[in-house]
Amino acid sequence: MEPNNNNNMQPDSCLEITPMEVHKVVPPPHRSTIQKLKSRLKETFFPDDPLLQFKRQPLGKKWILAAQYVFPILQWGPNYSFKLFKSDIVSGLTIASLAIPQGISYAKLASLPPIVGLYSSFVPPLVYAVLGSSRDLAVGPVSIASLILGSMLRQEVSPINDPLLFLQLAFSSTFFAGLFQASLGLLRLGFIIDFLSKAILIGFMAGAAVIVSLQQLKSLLGITHFTKQMGLVPVLSSAFHNINEWSWQTILMGFCFLVFLLLARHVSMRKPKLFWVSAGAPLVSVILSTILVFAFKAQHHGISVIGKLQEGLNPPSWNMLHFHGSNLGLVIKTGLVTGIISLTEGIAVGRTFAALKNYQVDGNKEMMAIGLMNVIGSATSCYVTTGAFSRSAVNHNAGAKTAVSNVVMSVTVMVTLLFLMPLFQYTPNVVLGAIIVTAVIGLIDLPAACQIWKIDKFDFVVMLCAFFGVIFISVQDGLAIAVAISIFKILLQVTRPKTLILGNIPGTDIFRNLHHYKDATRIPGFLILSIESPINFANTTYLKERILRWINEYETEEDIKKQSSIHFLILDLSAVSAIDTSGVSLFKDLKKAVENKGSVEASAWHLNCLFFFNCLAF
């Protein structure tokens, strides 16, 4: 049976168990293998049919549509008005005030020089404004991708002993991340990110938030000799084995700013209109703490500061990319993992806000936009960037209308890079730590976790695996374990499909699961089973064993046998959407096994795939 023929087994109706003269359905029209393959490929790779809009259009219009497809800016650009710009400039400045301190913080999280975080908030938003189709995405470095990039590269190269090589590897990883993202979009393989289910993401993000927060103990406690490992256990033991290094000035300052930032966050969460409170708080903290340090010369009293930062725009970095050598494997692996993680975040954020404002975001197109943004970024001293969830939410709340808000942010960052860098010299690291902790706390979504517990216990287990895997093993292994369990669950559903015994509900034509419906009754002499999955090589053996056991059980249950011995086995295949070669031989084997049974009374064999109720009579 070929994939498309199986539609024969459509849920067409139970009427066919009443006499068959009622209506005979003609077989479907013949389709050639090529036709089937074509429609199958279209369904697989072009579910959204991106070419639909090109139909029945003159050639000139087609070119314009194609250009608009590749560069969405051509779509909204011509209608851009001053009114929209007013909204965009407010939101752009708001996210810039968030992007500057976060950029510096996240770069430190990735063990990169702080200025790379600002570089990454300058070029990629400009690229995205031209290519991206989301109106709310605020582009820049994000916490989880920074964490993973840093931790994966640190396993092989030390950012302290060999900072230049580390930087080169970071840019190369960014290049491969972008290449991978763009290829996923171009090859329309976007469904790969679907394998990161909601449950996995919730567990993973919460775990990552814990890991990121723990890393901040270094700056929050003012420890100088801190472990390079990421796990819960080594980090905590490192923090408490170095109590002598704790600096009370740092702890005091950190505590104050953390409380301030969390309060600001709390206010904005309660009243979304006051979004600017939490949006402005990081910048205010940075300014305030810098002034404090400068005024009290606190850098000489145990408070570590960022130090001198270079002025000027992004230097080119294409000559720093590694395409060969011993670190190529590491770079590709890091690019793949950070690429997929940042893509997942970017696409999810884009879709969330698109749904809120009722416009469409084409997943494959977004992947190409984010991918190209990272490829270009890797050549201009930027590391992995994507649409950040927290900043996009602020952007949305601040009233962003188009991607111009990204351009405004980018220009603000440019001004900072050109003229304001010396001001950050006295910014204490402890404040950056507090900013990161406040940002990642939002990644822990307890209500969603409760919801998952209520709906599906297995998904909850997957979520816990992701969470504990990230905390106790490593970020990428935790993720891999959770994905493996999820795929295993899908495979298990297929290898061990449910078979149900159905009974008639008296007075109706309805057949229901006997074990769930107390008023459903067996029809004497009939065994009615429902199979609930495609029948294929992975489950034929199981199905055969299970069906034979149903027959054995029927024969051993005394009270049923009293009524009548088994005469008919009816298989309801309405939930079977496909049958492969092995599946076909299941029916042959089953026929043989059933014919060999002692209780066989008649050995006629009717298997008619045209019917929803398929009869194996014996």
Added chain:
Amino acid sequence: MEPNNNNNMQPDSCLEITPMEVHKVVPPPHRSTIQKLKSRLKETFFPDDPLLQFKRQPLGKKWILAAQYVFPILQWGPNYSFKLFKSDIVSGLTIASLAIPQGISYAKLASLPPIVGLYSSFVPPLVYAVLGSSRDLAVGPVSIASLILGSMLRQEVSPINDPLLFLQLAFSSTFFAGLFQASLGLLRLGFIIDFLSKAILIGFMAGAAVIVSLQQLKSLLGITHFTKQMGLVPVLSSAFHNINEWSWQTILMGFCFLVFLLLARHVSMRKPKLFWVSAGAPLVSVILSTILVFAFKAQHHGISVIGKLQEGLNPPSWNMLHFHGSNLGLVIKTGLVTGIISLTEGIAVGRTFAALKNYQVDGNKEMMAIGLMNVIGSATSCYVTTGAFSRSAVNHNAGAKTAVSNVVMSVTVMVTLLFLMPLFQYTPNVVLGAIIVTAVIGLIDLPAACQIWKIDKFDFVVMLCAFFGVIFISVQDGLAIAVAISIFKILLQVTRPKTLILGNIPGTDIFRNLHHYKDATRIPGFLILSIESPINFANTTYLKERILRWINEYETEEDIKKQSSIHFLILDLSAVSAIDTSGVSLFKDLKKAVENKGSVEASAWHLNCLFFFNCLAF
């Protein structure tokens, strides 16, 4: 929704689209999470319910049943009669005449000393007779497992330069193969071998047969300097680059015996009653060729012979097993691959003949038997053994009644080992090559390949991948590629489930695929879609996009819109057997998207999972 709740969405009937007063189905009785988990685990790991027979039995009887469960010999042994023995001795001697030349040949295929092949035909059959539940399985070394064992170990260790280490690694691999097989059975994870679908096996076996036959060019052509690689290209180029080494005497002898053996095979295939012709032919060839060589002193004229073989029974080899050291990884990997391949062959053979004779073979029990047999074998100088397809067929045709035929074979091999070894000194290698070629030709199953082409084109592609992968890349990679493609197909079915548009067949209550049934018609204002797979994280995004595209297409098709704009979207979930957390949010998202649509006329939302037709009204 939890797995078992989804039965609510059973194919209960289309009656529910007629007024709902007809019959209201009560919700199923509540079951606790523990109960659900328990029944789920039972369905997953004990589909055949092996404890069923223990129910309602007295304690003493239970012990006997348990002993019989572990040692099936206790089940049939007490009723064993002289009449059965007469059948078994005939079949046992027949398979022994096949096992001795094949044992020697297969050991050479695995680059092991020929005598190891005979050792492996002595101990394992005895173990299997006690533990195994198949009555027809003829146990011993088999071609494919020998090929893989040899080729995997040769990649790291040379059997010529370091024969002792090679032997140790072979025994250690056998130990791990057995351990792996027994654990699969014990943990009831037998379904892992189900992932080798029929299509994969046909392609794989044909490829392996080609590879094995090509390897025989060395002995058939009398070449001394032959490549150590396995692929088609290097072997053929090696054969033709060494034309100067070809020996016409060897070629002539090989050709004659090959024709003789193929003729004998042909006769037996035409008339199954003449099974003894092909069964006896290898031994006849060995005896004849040995006499010829001895008579003409042909070993001095370019015909290579086996040479002196040691007399005596299996020496112990448990002190040769490697459990640590640099080769442990190789040994475990080899054990895993050969273990799973030989298990697949053994189980398939057992099931085939059990079905012919109408008795049951318990897959998990067989795995334990085969596994223990290999573990014991590895301690007594045997390499990987299993139930061989060709010898089992001969065993069956020769009238074997019980596993005693294996004992008879084993005793015959023992006599050979003790007294007849010097006779093999002059046996020419070319005859062993001819025996192997004749044996593996049966593995190429062209009719089955044609059958697969007819039934399922995708399975055919998988088969070709396995075949060409084995021929051009390597045996284990070809297998891995084919398994990966098969799993990818399952995942694709789940990530890209079919959605069908249904229409009413006039004059009936039947709803069918509009694109397949020309007489099916749309109901104005209704869009009826059927989803054909569990809804889970891997396909929610796709389903959402695809359903929205169905709505768009409905709205853009002029001739449909003329009748009525879209009012209702009906989703038929009868083929949806499970919904996970992400699946639940699909419905929420869909509701939001549908509500936001311009053509919304009413925004009531009814989603009632109790019903087969789930209405999203808008």
